[in-house]
Amino acid sequence: MTKTWNNRAWFMVLPVLLLVAFNAVIPLMTVVNYSVQETFGNNLFFFEGVKWYQEVLASERFHAALLRQFFFTAVILLIEIPLGVAVALSMPRSGPWVSVCLVLMALPLLVPWNVVGAMWNIFALPDIGLLGYGINALGIDYNFTRQPVAAWFTVILMDVWHWTSLVVLLAYAGLSSIPDAYYQAAQIDSASRWAVFRYIQLPKMKRVLTIAILLRFMDSFMVYTEPFVLTGGGPGNATTFLSIDLVKAALGEFNLGIAAAMSIIYFLMTLLVSWLFYTLMTRGEEQ
């Protein structure tokens, strides 16, 4: 659509701008402020420059949390995107079952995040939970509160449960926009199943899949509540992701400077990756 140039459109955007700026700019400036100062209590602050940033970037603890975070996000994306596409491809295209599937699949997305954690906690407990009891009945020793590997397995399975449906719904929306004529043409050319996927379905899903990857990256990178309720970051520090570490530093240990510098570094990383995705996405649109 061709858009007209009209600077008065700013007035329509103004309320949004003010509300979001109030919520974003003031807290962000507070964080920046903390990140360059030292406090000894009593509201006394001293300017420290980039000391906190140097300290955070050099700390082993930050490196470990960052590594865990990247590993978690990578595993999540590698499982959820292909699984979501596979489920969407095999869903019925029309009929009464579509609504039933969609409603049931969307359900995990509307469960409050701490309830997700609590639900998986009782689901995975080795003595009274279905999952934990089941795995132990198979003869595998499983206890997510004591074994780091079991804790990772449970946290990842929980995230797959919670968020794969988002990918399914997005991919399904992309698939249902493909006209039947495309499939007719493929049938006439007697194209293979793989060719239909590769040259018809995948290109049509490109846009929605970009959105899916972008959303899943952002949300898994800032995951906090679900793993915190499930494992509390443990056992030890095994599942302490960036957000959990950040809240520990800020509210648990009250290291405001460190926590603030961590926040800024963390935010900039999310921003950088998301900007790359966004640029790719809008470039695809212009073509």
Next chain:
Amino acid sequence: MRRPGPPMRPLGWLVPTLYIVFLMLPIYWLLNMSFKTTNEILGGFGMYPRNFTVASYVEILTNPVWYNGYISSITYVLINMVISVTVALPAAYAFSRYRFLGDKHLFFWLLTNRMAPPAVFALPFYQLYSAINLFDTPWAVALAHCLFNIPLAVWILEGFMSGVPKEIDETAYIDGYSWPRFFVKIFMPLIASGIGVTAFFCFMFSWVELLLAKTLTSVAAKPIAAVMTRTASTSGYELGLLAAAGVLTIVPGAIVIWFVRNYIAKGFALGRV
């Protein structure tokens, strides 16, 4: 003749069925726990409740500490939904119809707020809303959730609005409609499903968020999710009650999904399929 469609494998129904079973298992387990007494839960493993009881539900629905949690959660979610949709409507129209100074940068800046980890903002938000005396009111949570819901609402609505041909606007102006009248009388009915989907998303993300909601409230406006955490730590480990409270937090979401089920797929694609 078979209607030409995507090629289906003979066992195609198996994949979605297995997936849905996987989704339902933890929910079944929560339901199962909610109908047991805490003693039975701790007593050992059981696939179904042997002494079926609704005592946990009765306790939640009659004890003000519990049901006030639900009321405050629903209050701030509704306030947030109304604010987000109302301010996002004209903004989304501006982004879908006009080019203006810095529009692309503004749009990306809005999106960056969807990317900000709430953990980063928890402490400054606490100080900000204490300073303006909104701490521990539903308004604080409703306004704070605008941080990520308004950008999302603008994003979804813009997608739906771009699907409406521009000739409609021009015809209405020629017919002598003013912009506000055109917008409310003609344009909004055209994107009614988009508005519904947007409201659904605002509801969803405000309903499931807990970190900010918990940080910004203490007693009066405590959300249900926070009541659950507190109960877990003070009155021993009342698993039956917790499970029932968890089940009740899923109910509003399930009802809302049922209403938007036909638009949900399009909504998740942000209106731009």
